[in-house]
Amino acid sequence: MREPKLNGMFFLLALLLVWELAARAEWVNPLIVPAVSKIVGTFSELLWSGQIPLQILASLKRAAVGYALAAAIFIPLGIFMGLFDNIRRALEVTVEMLRPIPPPVVIPAAMLFFGLEDEMKIFVIFFSCAWPILLNTLDGVKNIDRVLLHTASTFGLPQRKIIWQVILPASSPQIMTGLRVSLPIVLILVVISEMVGSTDGIGYFILDAQRRFRVAQMYAGMLALAILGYVLNQLFNLAHRSLLPWHWGMTKRME
Numbered sequence: 001m002r003e004p005k006l007n008g009m010f011f012l013l014a015l016l017l018v019w020e021l022a023a024r025a026e027w028v029n030p031l032i033v034p035a036v037s038k039i040v041g042t043f044s045e046l047l048w049s050g051q052i053p054l055q056i057l058a059s060l061k062r063a064a065v066g067y068a069l070a071a072a073i074f075i076p077l078g079i080f081m082g083l084f085d086n087i088r089r090a091l092e093v094t095v096e097m098l099r100p101i102p103p104p105v106v107i108p109a110a111m112l113f114f115g116l117e118d119e120m121k122i123f124v125i126f127f128s129c130a131w132p133i134l135l136n137t138l139d140g141v142k143n144i145d146r147v148l149l150h151t152a153s154t155f156g157l158p159q160r161k162i163i164w165q166v167i168l169p170a171s172s173p174q175i176m177t178g179l180r181v182s183l184p185i186v187l188i189l190v191v192i193s194e195m196v197g198s199t200d201g202i203g204y205f206i207l208d209a210q211r212r213f214r215v216a217q218m219y220a221g222m223l224a225l226a227i228l229g230y231v232l233n234q235l236f237n238l239a240h241r242s243l244l245p246w247h248w249g250m251t252k253r254m255e
Contacts, residue, residue, distance in 0.1 A: 056228060125186055
């Protein structure tokens with residue numbers, strides 16, 4: 001595991017070195033593609049001045065609310081759709097019609113209903129996260145060995161306890177997959193929605209820097225977004241390892 005990660009780091013450093021040399025030698029236009037050292041210096045200044053942390057905090061608030069709402073609604077819905085065929089059949093057409101809609105297309109309609117406030121951005125994030133969470137939860141419930149359910153029923157467990165003690169643990173790996181798939185989608189949509197209509201957030205910051213031709217600041221914002229994505233992924237891995245240690249260990253052995 002460590003060797004591939006080291007190789008990946010060396011490759012990334014090599015790319016950054018080539019970028020630095022190309023900008024310094026003016027093989028590319030340094031006004032459009034500034035040197036890595038200049039981007040890092042600008043990023044450091046923006047970081048210590050508090051500009052980037054404030055923008056990231058604004059984006060994270062919206063992302064967290066939309067993500068949490070999607071998980072709170074669509075995990076239970078996926079469980080019930082997997083358990084009860086009548087619920088699944090009633091909702092199947094609606095889900096299959098809404099699921100292919102690209103989330104950015106929802107932004108104009110969301111702007112009509114919610115304006116340019118945070119509610120618009122939260123709704124777009126909520127909509128974009130819904131389908132990976134719902135479908136992975138549904139698949140997880142449908143793939144549970146029915147012997148487990150029959151055994152729980154035989155012992156006289158009520159439906160509520162069967163869901164909590166049998167179905168939820170058995171389908172949790174698939175649920176975690178849906179949540180993980182949704183994580184980068186959250187970042188993509190919060191940035192897009194902030195670029196369309198916002199006065200703060202990391203998406204607005206990047207677009208505003210581009211409009212003012214502050215190219216180094218634009219790249220610094222992109223660097224902040226890349227670091228944020230990496231940190232969120234690592235935090236998710238930590239939560240996965242803590243909540244489902246047996247599944248984490250199994251997946252790592254298979255890699």
